[in-house]
Amino acid sequence: MISVKAVASDRDTSRPMPMRPADLERVKALPLFSGASERLFRDVLAGCFLQRFPAGTTLLMEGDPVDFLYVLMDGSVELGASWNDKDTTLAILRPVSTFILAAVILDAESLMSARTIDRSDILMVSGEAMRRAAGEDAAFGFAVAQEMAGCYRGLVRAIKNQKLRGGLERLANYLITQRLRQGGGATFTLPHEKRMLASLLGMTPENFSRSLATLADYGVEIHGAEVTINRPATLERLAKPDPLIDNHQPVTDTVTGKAQRERWPLPNRDFRAA
Amino acid sequence: MISVKAVASDRDTSRPMPMRPADLERVKALPLFSGASERLFRDVLAGCFLQRFPAGTTLLMEGDPVDFLYVLMDGSVELGASWNDKDTTLAILRPVSTFILAAVILDAESLMSARTIDRSDILMVSGEAMRRAAGEDAAFGFAVAQEMAGCYRGLVRAIKNQKLRGGLERLANYLITQRLRQGGGATFTLPHEKRMLASLLGMTPENFSRSLATLADYGVEIHGAEVTINRPATLERLAKPDPLIDNHQPVTDTVTGKAQRERWPLPNRDFRAA
DNA sequence: TGAAGCGATTGACCCAAATCAAGGCGTAAC
């Protein structure tokens, strides 16, 4: 549970934002929309709105009906779940990402909660418009199917990671993945609070801390959020990264969708529908 | 690892089967295909073939390229994964189910292995035909998206089950779910070997056995594969079933797709694209 | 400049689950 300071300040209230042309371009660049015709794109985004939320805002609770597809334009969002007074982090999103697409497609209640981590700008797109467009436009329907397939495969990886590996191994692989995603240098920065990473990796903050300390034996130096991997080969011998669990694709400007991440590093057979 | 006795018998070799009209009807009844036109259905299934496999046949290994959508018509199939000499069961399928749809849609390698548990009849549909049809026919593309969304939500439930609950709780909820799926009577039958259920629930066979014994205190009687729940309320107090984790939908003849299961028990807002 | 609050760390302890080992039971092969 992260509490949010209740400050009576304008900064901390959510509010509508003007939608700039640059924002539109970034949305259009998403694989989900990049194949759409100008007309379909306008139809789907008609009535959408961009909104700024303060850090710690609950966008959606588990079980809530889902009326919008959310697109994170700026900031970061945590997807989580809870049961019986326990809770866990299922994913941490960075721009530009869509979320709760599955619930939108099925017009179902959300199985996850969504909360802003930092102040975030979020585009909200009519779920009804999404469903209508996906059912009427073959190319768009296929793009939705591909995006869903990518999300599905991300979860398969997550379950394998969770069921087959121990905490230390999950952490080691997380660090290797982060290193690659941040350019591959020896030093990089943990992108979020350690407590949240612990929850994402399915461990307590205490064990996360202890596991980080253990990794010193494998050449991992920690100073605050700064991580230095001095002996990558040693760490990999422990982590045993596997392309069928870990998605080591570096983050680029041109590749942002879950489906795209899943297709890498395969050669691009005809990707979009002919 | 389940070893298969190598018996030099005709029964134990896979072989093509004639596709009966009744089989076609059962495939057509799947939500994935039920909205398709006769023409699209014929196009997609052109070149498909039905094949009978003996028990224990590996249909697909992790990392294999996926050329076909598989449809389990009869028998049962285990989807699994392994890493570092450990392995785990991700799902156990019963007819009529499709599998590895996500890999087909993205033309990607499989993240899971697939193995027959019993002798099984499996329909193999060209992945290329699936992708082409999904990209050309809006209704079919949307049906694929819905099916993927249903599969996705099934995995979200699985991760929540795994990360938020302990072994005993997972078992208790599994029993409650099985009871409902088998008609809701006090007594029902475990549908698979205990060792496989243990793997599905993320525990060792030893702990599975011990956990079953523990549940005697909660009114659960075990005789072989026969389970009797004498005090459902007591068991539920332990299990704390949650509609956002457990899918308690009873199995019916008319509802078979992953997407359909996810929509229940919501009222049917216009399901198929208008 | 404190004081409060929160995240991170560390240590002591406990519990759940994995491992190792042995034995029972049912089924299939000979």
Next chain:
DNA sequence: GTTACGCCTTGATTTGGGTCAATCGCTTCA
């Protein structure tokens, strides 16, 4: 029948991870 093998169960032990508690350090705010 009898043997062999696989599955299941049960017990003893170990281990990974969770819980509880105390402390440190940083940031925020009065």
